[in-house]
Amino acid sequence: MQVHAYGAHAADKPLEHLNITRRATGPHDIQIDIAYCGICHSDLHQVRSEWAGTQYPCVPGHEIVGRVAAVGAHVKNYQVGDLVGVGCIVDSCQHCEDCDAGLENYCDNMVGTYNGPTPDAPGWTLGGYSQQIVVHERYVLRIRHPEADLAAVAPLLCAGITTYSPLRHWGAGPGKKVGVVGIGGLGHMGIKIAHAMGAHVVAFTTSESKRADAKALGADEVVVSCNAEEMAAHAKSFDFILNTVAAPHDLDAFLGLLKREGTMTLVGAPATPHPSPNVFNLIMKRRSLAGSLIGGIPETQEMLDFCAEHGIVADIELIAADGINAAYERMLKGDIKYRFVIDNATMGA
Ligand SMILES: [Zn+2]
Ligand SMILES: [Zn+2]
Numbered sequence: 001m002q003v004h005a006y007g008a009h010a011a012d013k014p015l016e017h018l019n020i021t022r023r024a025t026g027p028h029d030i031q032i033d034i035a036y037c038g039i040c041h042s043d044l045h046q047v048r049s050e051w052a053g054t055q056y057p058c059v060p061g062h063e064i065v066g067r068v069a070a071v072g073a074h075v076k077n078y079q080v081g082d083l084v085g086v087g088c089i090v091d092s093c094q095h096c097e098d099c100d101a102g103l104e105n106y107c108d109n110m111v112g113t114y115n116g117p118t119p120d121a122p123g124w125t126l127g128g129y130s131q132q133i134v135v136h137e138r139y140v141l142r143i144r145h146p147e148a149d150l151a152a153v154a155p156l157l158c159a160g161i162t163t164y165s166p167l168r169h170w171g172a173g174p175g176k177k178v179g180v181v182g183i184g185g186l187g188h189m190g191i192k193i194a195h196a197m198g199a200h201v202v203a204f205t206t207s208e209s210k211r212a213d214a215k216a217l218g219a220d221e222v223v224v225s226c227n228a229e230e231m232a233a234h235a236k237s238f239d240f241i242l243n244t245v246a247a248p249h250d251l252d253a254f255l256g257l258l259k260r261e262g263t264m265t266l267v268g269a270p271a272t273p274h275p276s277p278n279v280f281n282l283i284m285k286r287r288s289l290a291g292s293l294i295g296g297i298p299e300t301q302e303m304l305d306f307c308a309e310h311g312i313v314a315d316i317e318l319i320a321a322d323g324i325n326a327a328y329e330r331m332l333k334g335d336i337k338y339r340f341v342i343d344n345a346t347m348g349a
Helices: 041-047 147-157 159-169 185-196 208-217 228-232 297-310 321-332 344-348
Strands: 002-007 016-021 029-038 064-071 083-086 089-091 132-136 177-181 200-205 221-224 238-243 258-266 288-291 316-319 339-343
Touching: 002 344, 029 083, 029 147, 029 344, 041 321, 064 147, 083 147, 089 132, 147 159, 147 185, 147 297, 147 316, 147 339, 159 185, 159 238, 159 297, 177 185, 185 200, 185 208, 185 238, 185 297, 200 208, 208 221, 221 228, 316 321, 321 339, 321 344, 339 344
Parallel strands: 177 200, 177 238, 200 221, 238 258, 258 288, 316 339
Antiparallel strands: 002 016, 029 064, 029 132, 029 339, 064 083
C-alpha cells in the first residue's frame, strides 16, 4: 500500500513529500488512518542524524493518533473506527524479562517507530509523518478522550508517557513535593500530570517570563533557577525532581534540593554530557540520580486512561505538513507553547 508521507533524504535536507509503502495488514496487525502526529524533539535529532545511524529516507513521528481502518483476522480487541494511538514502540522481542513485565521500552530488541530494524520495506521503520501506519496489535493504544481532543492527545504518546512513567514509579502523589525542571514539551506535561496525581508541584525555569505560564499549567510554586535565593529557599525539601532539560547543566544545583532519600530522574537526552555531579551531594543524604525512558505499553495505556479521566491533553499548535520545517526552526528557538502537532490530512498535497 502506497501512502503519502513527509520525510528527509539526507541529514542536511529539509523534509518533503514522499510516497512510502506500508505492509499488508497481517493477522495480528492494525491498519490506522493517522489523523494527527506530534512533533517531538527526538524527531529533529533523528532526521538530522544528530544521533548516529539515521537511515534515509527518514520519516519521523512517534506521537500518533487516528482511527482503525482495518484489522487482521486474529485481532480481537480493536474494531474498524476505534480511536487509537501509537507511541515510540512498534515491536519488541515479546519474551524477555522486560517484555514479560510489560516494560517493552527496556527490551534490548525494542523497535522504535522510526529508524528501527524491520523486514518491511525499506528495511527500517517509518514513523507517523504519514497518512497510514500498520502496527502489531500489542503496540496499539486505545484513546478514551473525546474525539474533539484528538490532536492534543497526540503528544501524550511520547511527552505524556515520558513524564508519567517516572512520576508514577517514584511515587508522586498527595503529600509529596515534586519538582519539574524545564517548561517545554516534556515539562508542561510533567506539571499537569504531577498536579493531577495530587503532588505539591514546583516548576523550575530559567526565564522569569514563564512564571505565570507554569502556574496556569498547575504548578503550586515556580522557581527561577538562576536566582540563588529562590533556590536556597527550597534546599533539602523535595521527595522527587523530574528533570526534563536536555541541555547540559549543573545537576548539583538541583540535587541539593532533594531531602533525605530523594531522587532526581533525568528524561532529557543531552547531545553532550552534563558536568559530573558532586558525589557528596548523593552520599550525604542517601540521594539518588536516575534516568527513565518513555514507558511500557500497559503503562502507556494507564497514562492515556488517567489523562482522559482528568481531562489532560497537551497545549498544542496545529500545523499543516508543509509547515514542518518551519516548526523545527521555531522548536530550536523554544518558540512553541508547548508542542507542534501535524494535521496529517494535509500530507497529500
Ligand atoms: Zn518523543
Ligand atoms: Zn523483550
